[in-house]
Amino acid sequence: xxxxxxxxxxxxxxxxxxxxxxxxxxxxxxxxxxxxxxxxxxxxxxxxxxxxxxxxxxxxxxxxxxxxxxxxxxxxxxxxxxxxxxxxxxxxxxxxxxxxxxxxxxxxxxxxxxxxxxxxxxxxxxxxxxxxxxxxxxxxxxxxxxxxxxxxxxxxxxxxxxxxxxxxxxxxxxxxxxxxxxxxxxxxxxxxxxxxxxxxxxxxxxxxxxxxxxxxxxxxxxxxxxxxxxxxxxxxxxxxxxxxxxxxxxxx
Numbered sequence: 001x002x003x004x005x006x007x008x009x010x011x012x013x014x015x016x017x018x019x020x021x022x023x024x025x026x027x028x029x030x031x032x033x034x035x036x037x038x039x040x041x042x043x044x045x046x047x048x049x050x051x052x053x054x055x056x057x058x059x060x061x062x063x064x065x066x067x068x069x070x071x072x073x074x075x076x077x078x079x080x081x082x083x084x085x086x087x088x089x090x091x092x093x094x095x096x097x098x099x100x101x102x103x104x105x106x107x108x109x110x111x112x113x114x115x116x117x118x119x120x121x122x123x124x125x126x127x128x129x130x131x132x133x134x135x136x137x138x139x140x141x142x143x144x145x146x147x148x149x150x151x152x153x154x155x156x157x158x159x160x161x162x163x164x165x166x167x168x169x170x171x172x173x174x175x176x177x178x179x180x181x182x183x184x185x186x187x188x189x190x191x192x193x194x195x196x197x198x199x200x201x202x203x204x205x206x207x208x209x210x211x212x213x214x215x216x217x218x219x220x221x222x223x224x225x226x227x228x229x230x231x232x233x234x235x236x237x238x239x240x241x242x243x244x245x246x247x248x249x250x251x252x
Contacts, residue, residue, distance in 0.1 A: 009195065031184045037153055038154050073213075104129075105218050136205075143201035146192070147197035154187070157182070161185065217238055
């Protein structure tokens with residue numbers, strides 16, 4: 001579980017709710033028609049931008065924002081160096097059947113064991129990496145679109161409310177409550193966009209970058225193992241993928 005995502009989003013929404021409570025009765029911030037146009041309108045407008053198959057992956061994509069699905073880079077490097085040491089002593093066939101922490105690494109090892117040329121190994125793994133990047137980009141784009149649409153739907157709801165208010169100007173007592181209801185749709189749109197959609201889009205983009213880095217690391221490592229590089233040289237090469245501060249600690 002990615003606690004940063006969970007705590008951040010719940011914390012932001014929680015602070016908004018607390019502010020509402022401190023401002024008076026929470027019920028005055030609840031309006032069902034406003035929620036319908038913001039939530040329903042946002043989902044429908046975003047659906048129109050994608051095909052149904054892409055859009056229906058929304059829940060699965062959202063779940064990825066709250067999961068720590070990527071291996072620890074330092075631990076992965078140690079694992080790969082151990083594999084390189086074993087391959088150097090017993091040959092590439094000694095890696096057959098080895099259980100590893102990464103599916104991508106497992107596929108790469110199988111390519112080495114099967115005896116494919118380095119160009120083929122690099123091409124196949126790079127192709128898989130590229131397809132993963134497309135999936136990540138799709139997920140982030142859905143949430144980016146929702147972050148744009150939610151405030152827009154909020155503004156539409158506000159305009160609808162203002163039209164209804166102006167049509168009833170003969171009753172001065174109704175102007176204040178009607179204005180409050182009209183503004184709630186803008187409030188809901190801002191909360192949905194800034195409290196959930198935009199943070200999720202940013203988190204998915206970050207995870208996509210991390211996943212691409214991990215896959216590049218694995219590709220470089222496998223090609224080095226296939227080339228018979230010394231495990232210590234491979235270790236030194238892969239440490240460049242670590243942040244500088246952590247790299248210094250590992251090398252010390």
